[in-house]
Amino acid sequence: MKNLTKRQEEILNLIKTHILDLGFPPTRADIAKTLGFKSPNAAEQHLRAIEKKGFIKILSGASRGIVLNDSESDQIPVIGLVAAGGPILAEENIEKTIPKSNNLLSSDIDYYLRVKGDSMVDIGIFEEDLIGVSKSASTKIGSVVVARINNEVTVKTLIEMSQNKVVLRPENQNYNDIIINPKVDELAIEGSCVALLRESI
Amino acid sequence: MKNLTKRQEEILNLIKTHILDLGFPPTRADIAKTLGFKSPNAAEQHLRAIEKKGFIKILSGASRGIVLNDSESDQIPVIGLVAAGGPILAEENIEKTIPKSNNLLSSDIDYYLRVKGDSMVDIGIFEEDLIGVSKSASTKIGSVVVARINNEVTVKTLIEMSQNKVVLRPENQNYNDIIINPKVDELAIEGSCVALLRESI
DNA sequence: CAATATACTGTATATAATTACAGTAAAACT
DNA sequence: AGTTTTACTGTAATTATATACAGTATATTG
Numbered sequence: 402m403k404n405l406t407k408r409q410e411e412i413l414n415l416i417k418t419h420i421l422d423l424g425f426p427p428t429r430a431d432i433a434k435t436l437g438f439k440s441p442n443a444a445e446q447h448l449r450a451i452e453k454k455g456f457i458k459i460l461s462g463a464s465r466g467i468v469l470n471d472s473e474s475d476q477i478p479v480i481g482l483v484a485a486g487g488p489i490l491a492e493e494n495i496e497k498t499i500p501k502s503n504n505l506l507s508s509d510i511d512y513y514l515r516v517k518g519d520s521m522v523d524i525g526i527f528e529e530d531l532i533g534v535s536k537s538a539s540t541k542i543g544s545v546v547v548a549r550i551n552n553e554v555t556v557k558t559l560i561e562m563s564q565n566k567v568v569l570r571p572e573n574q575n576y577n578d579i580i581i582n583p584k585v586d587e588l589a590i591e592g593s594c595v596a597l598l599r600e601s602i
Numbered sequence: 603m604k605n606l607t608k609r610q611e612e613i614l615n616l617i618k619t620h621i622l623d624l625g626f627p628p629t630r631a632d633i634a635k636t637l638g639f640k641s642p643n644a645a646e647q648h649l650r651a652i653e654k655k656g657f658i659k660i661l662s663g664a665s666r667g668i669v670l671n672d673s674e675s676d677q678i679p680v681i682g683l684v685a686a687g688g689p690i691l692a693e694e695n696i697e698k699t700i701p702k703s704n705n706l707l708s709s710d711i712d713y714y715l716r717v718k719g720d721s722m723v724d725i726g727i728f729e730e731d732l733i734g735v736s737k738s739a740s741t742k743i744g745s746v747v748v749a750r751i752n753n754e755v756t757v758k759t760l761i762e763m764s765q766n767k768v769v770l771r772p773e774n775q776n777y778n779d780i781i782i783n784p785k786v787d788e789l790a791i792e793g794s795c796v797a798l799l800r801e802s803i
Numbered sequence: 804c805a806a807t808a809t810a811c812t813g814t815a816t817a818t819a820a821t822t823a824c825a826g827t828a829a830a831a832c833t
Numbered sequence: 834a835g836t837t838t839t840a841c842t843g844t845a846a847t848t849a850t851a852t853a854c855a856g857t858a859t860a861t862t863g
Contacts, residue, residue, distance in 0.1 A: 406838090406839070406840090408839080408840070409839090420625065420626075423661075423667075423669060424621065424626075424627065424668075424669050424670060425621075425625075425626040425627055425666050425667070425668075426625065426626055428665070428819075428820055428821085429820070429821070429822085430819080430820070430821095438840095438841070438842085439841085439842055439843075440841075440842050440843060440844090441820080441821085441822090442822080442823090442824095442841085442842080442843080442844095443840070443841050443842075445821075445822065445823095446839090446840075446841080447839090447840080447841095450838085450839075450840095459821095460624075461821080461822090462821075462822095462848075462849075463820095463821090463849080464629070464665040464666060464819070464820050464821070464848095464849060464850065465626050465665060465666050465820085466626070466821090467625075467626075468624060468625050469625060522726065524728075524803075525723065525726040525727070525728040525731070525800070526726070526803075527725075527726040530726070532803075544803075545803050594803045595802065595803060596799070596800060596801055596802065596803065597798070597799070597800035597803060598797075598798070598799060598800075599726070599797055599798035599799075600797055601796065601797065602725075602727075602733075602745075602746050602795045602796060602797065602798060607808095607809070607810090609809080609810070610809090629849075629850055629851080630850070630851065630852085631849080631850070631851095639810095639811070639812085640811085640812055640813075641811075641812050641813060641814090642850080642851085642852090643811085643812080643813080643814095643852080643853090643854095644810070644811050644812075646851075646852065646853095647809090647810080647811080648809090648810080648811095651808085651809080651810095660851095662851080662852090663818080663819075663851075663852095664819080664851090665819060665820065665849075665850050665851070666850085667851090
């Protein structure tokens with residue numbers, strides 16, 4: 402998807418704002434009036450350009466027939482099984498996506514991860530639950546993190562983190578702490594768990 | 603706000619669906635075509651009636667100028683502490699409301715209830731969690747229900763239900779089953795738990 | 804039992820809106 | 834240097850849309 406020019410972006414924002422304010426897209430004349438064009442055709446041609454670049458779709462013959470193409474930035478992916486090796490957010494891991502506007506929880510969620518196994522049941526994280534993961538939230542000691550150890554993704558509580566020792570604790574008395582030497586094993590903290598969804602009880 | 607007739611409700615839903623699908627409201631002709639009216643005026647008059655009852659606003663002169671009035675029905679209330687005596691959904695119990703989400707969780711959630719206590723931790727329901735409650739979902743044996751016993755609201759698993767014996771089980775080994783005789787104690791099953799939200803981990 | 808609300812058909816018209824065509828001018832590629 | 838893209842003005846035709854007016858019929862309410 403090509404980049405929009407400054408003016409085109411301005412028009413796309415105007416459309417979004419109009420929809421947010423009134424609930425329906427503007428007409429060519431509305432756009433022209435707002436931006437001071439003396440001809441509705443100026444708006445028309447901008448719309449065609451924006452459509453060509455893939456950001457909107459113009460429904461011909463319909464008044465206000467401007468459809469916003471769901472940009473991926475407005476969708477939060479739900480990650481099912483993470484294929485070994487690749488990045489978590491790789492296409493093949495995305496089970497579905499949830500529109501951000503429908504998100505009831507923290508706005509800081511980058512993706513949802515479907516929980517496998519019972520290693521976190523003691524703090525109420527069950528198999529099939531969806532965990533809201535934030536990549537930017539600070540990973541403090543004691544927080545629940547998404548970690549990748551030698552290409553395997555896991556959700557655990559972060560207990561200790563120093564240069565040559567990282568301790569990840571399963572919240573289930575049947576499991577033992579995972580102790581990693583980052584100099585020996587490959588370790589990456591992918592994000593912090595900030596919310597939880599259970600779709601059926 | 604007066605109640606809509608069946609037909610009017612049908613039209614309001616059509617408008618909402620149209621907006622959800624395409625991003626803008628339908629025209630009178632669209633409505634007429636969808637519902638099989640032979641005159642766009644039929645749609646026009648329905649719209650006027652729906653506006654009169656306060657559910658929409660019609661912007662005169664604007665094509666597709668139908669604005670949905672934020673009806674409370676699009677918001678799901680979050681119930682904090684339930685005051686003894688009154689109905690669960692009483693105004694004073696509503697902690698906040700959250701917009702109804704279509705894709706995220708079951709569309710059948712009437713309200714969220716904030717969990718107090720630790721009686722359900724064994725199945726991953728923790729204090730401060732929000733439970734999505736459906737009033738209409740069938741209350742089967744084995745399902746987690748919201749029950750009111752002598753004016754106190756509680757969340758438990760329904761184990762047995764007969765004319766003179768109802769058994770509610772806390773999912774926590776430190777608690778005992780609650781055995782009620784509905785002929786002695788006042789008991790009402792308010793709904794079933796169909797989803798769960800945890801706003802922070 | 805009359806008035807009002809509901810639920811439409813049918814026709815007509817003003818206006819709202821899309822959209823095509825003909826230009827101008829500057830900037831950005833190729 | 835020539836073509837394409839961007840960014841508009843200006844005009845006009847066609848179509849889309851709202852909306853008024855005139856009816857019909859049944860149901861509901863005061």
